[in-house]
Amino acid sequence: MMTAPAQLAFDDAVALAGDLAAGRTSAVALTRAALERIAETNADWRIFITIAPETALAEAEASDARRAEGRTLGPLDGIPIAIKDNIDVAGMPTTVGTAAYRNRHPARDAAVIARLRDAGAVILGKLNLHEGALGATTDNPTYGRCENPRVPGSTPGGSSGGSGAAVAGALVAIALGTDTMGSVRIPAAYCGNWGLKPTKGLVGTSGLAYLSWTLDTIGPLANSPEDLALAIRAMAGPDSDDPRSVATPEGWDPTPTKTSLKGLVLGRPSVVDSVACEPEVRAAYDALLARAVAEGAIIKDVAIDGWDTGKARRAGLLISEAEAGSLLGADLDTLGDGFSDGFRRFLDYGRKAPGERIAAAYAALDRLGLAARQALDGVDALILPTAPQRAFAHGAPAPADQADFTALANIAGLPAIAFPLPGDPKPNSAQLVGRAFEEGKLLGIAKALFGLAP
Amino acid sequence: MMTAPAQLAFDDAVALAGDLAAGRTSAVALTRAALERIAETNADWRIFITIAPETALAEAEASDARRAEGRTLGPLDGIPIAIKDNIDVAGMPTTVGTAAYRNRHPARDAAVIARLRDAGAVILGKLNLHEGALGATTDNPTYGRCENPRVPGSTPGGSSGGSGAAVAGALVAIALGTDTMGSVRIPAAYCGNWGLKPTKGLVGTSGLAYLSWTLDTIGPLANSPEDLALAIRAMAGPDSDDPRSVATPEGWDPTPTKTSLKGLVLGRPSVVDSVACEPEVRAAYDALLARAVAEGAIIKDVAIDGWDTGKARRAGLLISEAEAGSLLGADLDTLGDGFSDGFRRFLDYGRKAPGERIAAAYAALDRLGLAARQALDGVDALILPTAPQRAFAHGAPAPADQADFTALANIAGLPAIAFPLPGDPKPNSAQLVGRAFEEGKLLGIAKALFGLAP
Numbered sequence: 001m002m003t004a005p006a007q008l009a010f011d012d013a014v015a016l017a018g019d020l021a022a023g024r025t026s027a028v029a030l031t032r033a034a035l036e037r038i039a040e041t042n043a044d045w046r047i048f049i050t051i052a053p054e055t056a057l058a059e060a061e062a063s064d065a066r067r068a069e070g071r072t073l074g075p076l077d078g079i080p081i082a083i084k085d086n087i088d089v090a091g092m093p094t095t096v097g098t099a100a101y102r103n104r105h106p107a108r109d110a111a112v113i114a115r116l117r118d119a120g121a122v123i124l125g126k127l128n129l130h131e132g133a134l135g136a137t138t139d140n141p142t143y144g145r146c147e148n149p150r151v152p153g154s155t156p157g158g159s160s161g162g163s164g165a166a167v168a169g170a171l172v173a174i175a176l177g178t179d180t181m182g183s184v185r186i187p188a189a190y191c192g193n194w195g196l197k198p199t200k201g202l203v204g205t206s207g208l209a210y211l212s213w214t215l216d217t218i219g220p221l222a223n224s225p226e227d228l229a230l231a232i233r234a235m236a237g238p239d240s241d242d243p244r245s246v247a248t249p250e251g252w253d254p255t256p257t258k259t260s261l262k263g264l265v266l267g268r269p270s271v272v273d274s275v276a277c278e279p280e281v282r283a284a285y286d287a288l289l290a291r292a293v294a295e296g297a298i299i300k301d302v303a304i305d306g307w308d309t310g311k312a313r314r315a316g317l318l319i320s321e322a323e324a325g326s327l328l329g330a331d332l333d334t335l336g337d338g339f340s341d342g343f344r345r346f347l348d349y350g351r352k353a354p355g356e357r358i359a360a361a362y363a364a365l366d367r368l369g370l371a372a373r374q375a376l377d378g379v380d381a382l383i384l385p386t387a388p389q390r391a392f393a394h395g396a397p398a399p400a401d402q403a404d405f406t407a408l409a410n411i412a413g414l415p416a417i418a419f420p421l422p423g424d425p426k427p428n429s430a431q432l433v434g435r436a437f438e439e440g441k442l443l444g445i446a447k448a449l450f451g452l453a454p
Numbered sequence: 455m456m457t458a459p460a461q462l463a464f465d466d467a468v469a470l471a472g473d474l475a476a477g478r479t480s481a482v483a484l485t486r487a488a489l490e491r492i493a494e495t496n497a498d499w500r501i502f503i504t505i506a507p508e509t510a511l512a513e514a515e516a517s518d519a520r521r522a523e524g525r526t527l528g529p530l531d532g533i534p535i536a537i538k539d540n541i542d543v544a545g546m547p548t549t550v551g552t553a554a555y556r557n558r559h560p561a562r563d564a565a566v567i568a569r570l571r572d573a574g575a576v577i578l579g580k581l582n583l584h585e586g587a588l589g590a591t592t593d594n595p596t597y598g599r600c601e602n603p604r605v606p607g608s609t610p611g612g613s614s615g616g617s618g619a620a621v622a623g624a625l626v627a628i629a630l631g632t633d634t635m636g637s638v639r640i641p642a643a644y645c646g647n648w649g650l651k652p653t654k655g656l657v658g659t660s661g662l663a664y665l666s667w668t669l670d671t672i673g674p675l676a677n678s679p680e681d682l683a684l685a686i687r688a689m690a691g692p693d694s695d696d697p698r699s700v701a702t703p704e705g706w707d708p709t710p711t712k713t714s715l716k717g718l719v720l721g722r723p724s725v726v727d728s729v730a731c732e733p734e735v736r737a738a739y740d741a742l743l744a745r746a747v748a749e750g751a752i753i754k755d756v757a758i759d760g761w762d763t764g765k766a767r768r769a770g771l772l773i774s775e776a777e778a779g780s781l782l783g784a785d786l787d788t789l790g791d792g793f794s795d796g797f798r799r800f801l802d803y804g805r806k807a808p809g810e811r812i813a814a815a816y817a818a819l820d821r822l823g824l825a826a827r828q829a830l831d832g833v834d835a836l837i838l839p840t841a842p843q844r845a846f847a848h849g850a851p852a853p854a855d856q857a858d859f860t861a862l863a864n865i866a867g868l869p870a871i872a873f874p875l876p877g878d879p880k881p882n883s884a885q886l887v888g889r890a891f892e893e894g895k896l897l898g899i900a901k902a903l904f905g906l907a908p
Contacts (some may be wrong), residue, residue: 115830140466213817240828242818326817329810353809355776356783362816363667363780374694 011225013173017075020067026058027067027078031122033198034080035284038124047143047165048128049085050092056080059122066120071090076234077120081174082166084132085126087218088207089113090426096209097129097159099142100331101340110178110207111239112218119234127162127437130342133178133211133329134320134400136186137394141340145394150192151426154391157190159183159211164191174222174231180211181316182406184219185418190391192420192427195220195221196228196443199436200413201246203232204239212320213244214365215410219375225443225450228417231256232439237408238348240378249437257444259454262296264445267379278389284421284428285385289392294351300379305371309404312368315337315361316407318350322358347397366409372412376435381445386418407441409433422454466556467681474521479579481514481521481532484741485576488534489870492578492625494725500598503539504546504580514577521575529653531574534892535628536620539580539674539765542661543567550663551583551613553596554785554792564661565693567857568628573688578626579697579797583618585905586782586797587632587665588774589613590640590856591848595794599848604646605880608845611856613637613665617675618645628676635770635859636841638673638825639872639885642773643840646874649675651860651898653890654867657686658693665901666774669864679897682871683708686893688892694861703891715906718899721833724739724757729858732843738875738882739839745906759825763858766822769815770861772804776812779804809826819865826866830889835899840872840883857876863887874899876908 011019019025035053042048063078072078083089086096088106089115095101109117116123128146130138138146138161148156149169156165160177167175177184179197188195197219210216220231226236232254239245268289277285289299329351332344339347376382384405392399409416414433421428430449434442465473466680473479489507496502517532526532537543540550542560549555563571564805572579582600584592590599592615602610603623614631618641621629631638633651642649651673664670674685686708693699722743731739743753783805786798795799830836838859846853863870868887875882884903888896 241824243824307619318809319813322813323817326810351808351810351815354805355772355807355809355812356780356805358812359773359776359780359804360811363777366667366746370697 003399011173012224013079013222013225013230014075016079016173017400018076024437027063028057028102030078031056031060031080033122034124034171035355041060041169041171045147045149045155045165045169047128047146047162047169047171048125049095049128049143052092052123052125053069054123054400055091056124061123063120073118073120075230076116078122079174080122080124080172081116081176082127082172083113083176084129084160084163084178086129086178086209086354087176088111089123089126091127095143096133097115097131098339098343100335102338106207108207111204111241112235113207115237116234119232127166127175129160129162130158132324132342133159133183134343134346135398136183137393137398148191148391151190151391155190157187157391160187160221163195163292164188167191167193167221167223171322174220174227177221178208178217179217179219179410180215180320181313181410182403184221185399185400185416186387188221188418189386189427189429193221194224194228194420195219195418196232196439197395197409197416198232198236198439201369202248203235204237204242204245206239206241210323212323214319214323215316217410224433225256225447229440229443242447248362252437254439256445256447257440259444259448261292261448264297265300266292266297267300267302267381267382269307269382269384270301270308270382271309275388275401277311281385281388281390281428285430286425287454288421288430288449289383291454292449295452302375302379302382304375306368307371307408311364312411313403313406315364316411318357318361319365321346322351322353323350327384368408369381370415372408381442384431384433386431390423390426390428405431415439415442417442417446418452455510456676464840465546466678467515467684468529468678470533470627472625473827475542479520481517481576482511484532485510485514485534485578485599485894487656488578490762495623495625499601499619501582501600501616501623501625502536502579503549503582503597506546506577506579509545510576510578512819515815517574517576520648525571527574529684530570532576533628534576534578534626535570535630536578536581536626536845537567537630538583538632540632540663543577543580546580547753548663550587551585551594551597551799552793554789556792560661562661565658565695566689567661569691570688575688577715581620581629583616584612584796586778587613587637588632588800590637591852592616592850602645602845605644608847609644611641611845614641614675618642619678619694621647621675622647625626626680628674631673632668632676633671633673634774635767635864636857636908638675639860639870640841642675642872643881643883644845647675648682648874649673649872650686650893651863651870652686652690652893653869655698656702656891657752658691658696660685660693660695664777666699668773668777669770671790671864679710679901683710683897694718703840706891708893708897710901711894713844713898713902715746715902718751719833720746720753721756721829721836722834723761723838724755725763726760729855730764731839731840735839735842735844735875738877741882741908742875742884742903744908746903749906756829756833756836758829760822761862763855765818766861766865767857769818770865772807772811772815773819775800775804776807777804781836787791813867822862823866826862826868835896836887838885838887840885844877844880844882869896871891871896871900873904877902
């Protein structure tokens, strides 16, 4: 088994951008290094489903040529990135992690991919995920059991497990994931990364193979708040083919705001006490709060009306079942064998669930979203553990409560960040949830909290 | 049969406000006059389900007392209004037009009623509607067949038929209706009134007995654009108990904007040619466009991607069935006899409809809403007939296409206005659909078009 931390090939993307600007490296050199490392590790780690060396090197050459001519597209120009395999990239299949779609070739890039190309990013390939983006172990029956490079022998989480693993394994500085009820933040937590689920509508989702178009959000995973800001700035913007896309607000800026903890008000939802957390998770969370208080932060207990984590999870799952069932259900008849039994049952359940339950689930999510937004009124951000547990061993049964702390932000359409907390040998993670479009403020708070020495 | 036009008891609310301010009349005098007229006509017209003389007169007396002390609450203070009987008014039952809820007494006012009380409006009582707000004839099996005072022997439309009839019959200057797929605008058209369906979220809906919380909107009916502006200004504002409520945008102003037709661009959706309209409706619409062109307006043909009026109507109906089914379905078991067979079937269908169809209907509405908002990009407003037909005789089968031109605005969350066009003996009506929160611009355009002599 390889272990990653001793073999980091990559700095943060912001540092790489500096190297490129100073001529200390080239996009081709970075891309070659990444491709070599992927080639060395993929048989063991199963992080990539598709590797695209030819197009990646051509993109890197084009980036270097632009730079030589003084026509650089910005700080992402020439930075290699990788994409969760439920987001369309022209020229590569979009498998959605299921055998059924092994040969599904999109006609064009997803809207967010087009934006990243416009910013000059080099696309290395497509990343492993939990089948159908439904589940949080990335133990994929078709594309392999994805390894957690930070915790050998353990799951990277999911559904964006390949995205968390790619960053943790230093294969890329930035990876794209998708988050329906926590699918960016859970792997970020298990792999010791930073992960951002942006405000609903900020990043267009056309060209994403939806699990739930109501809850799905595309977000980046990386090693620092600055890299998340770099990525989300390129990703954000209107998408004329996404009904939920909104115009980027005037003055929106994801740069982490310089933040003093003195007087900062962090809301501590009462559900933190009602979900049974792994003791280490709870201890890391409590220690973080204590350090924040020592720096002058104010912890305010908040009750979010009607937030029963189990009920909210089941309502979100039912919506996902109905929406995925309506989108993919017809494929059960023609491609049924290509889906695992579990995923097939999930789609089938959603197709047939009675209308009154579906409508009631939508209403429950609407209500909870309102309560969450109202709970933010008197605080700067909500603070929670990211997941109730740390990365667990491959093959262990997946806990039902993995998304209990993360689903709220999807339901409410709010931005949320997972950031690493000290933990040995398994990383811990804290989560902040903020007001709509306050990504910069949230990244600033996370950075200040991360910077507190334990 | 009584006919109204010769017996108007009421001027526009704006004129009444002037009379009150000048001391030419009092709130008590206006309220008494209205109550007398309601008492005289209700056996024939069946416009009111609940008449509340005692509370109305007490409110009027309080208004006059405020005025005497120089503490008037604004231009609505002392103006009698009436409320569709699916909106909660404390102290009166909310029957929703069905026998099942004959004794349903709300604990408090709906949010919009609280706002109208804050503005000093006097509430005369609750208005007849199509059973469950589902349907557009207001031929109510429990509370009587509501008459159209403007077209004797004909339906006032619906579901806010009592609201249209109350204004047409000069019982009030302003009535509140609700609009799920056209339920404010269709009675406005059939009764020769002005009707406004506001931007989604502008008027809070907590305390409304929802047919579809996704599509339902509360809006006023009146005799002029100025009265609609007076009403909506008081009605608009955040509702902390409505997940779809939005903050009133800075600078939002519903006052009809002074508008020149010269150079104004009106979008004419291609579906106008695909729906079979009554010849008089089409002739009135074509004549209006010709008059507008003669004044310098530009008519631009617009195709709204994917707008099949029949499919959109059926998707909206399915969502209403599922949402109403989830809300009221349980009452079928205990109050089943209180629902008509038709309404019971409707609820039952929604309870049981398969999840994949419900989810697909939500997605179809999302897509169409996006297309409608995009179609507004190059025009000042869309212009359409309000309904494909004029008021029709009681007992005639209700056409399936009554809401074919109106449902779009609900689906897209956009404001829409119905305003009267000349027609004898039956009024005609045109409809404008505008961008979100541009109520003032839309009312200004409608006023300019209305002012063109035929």
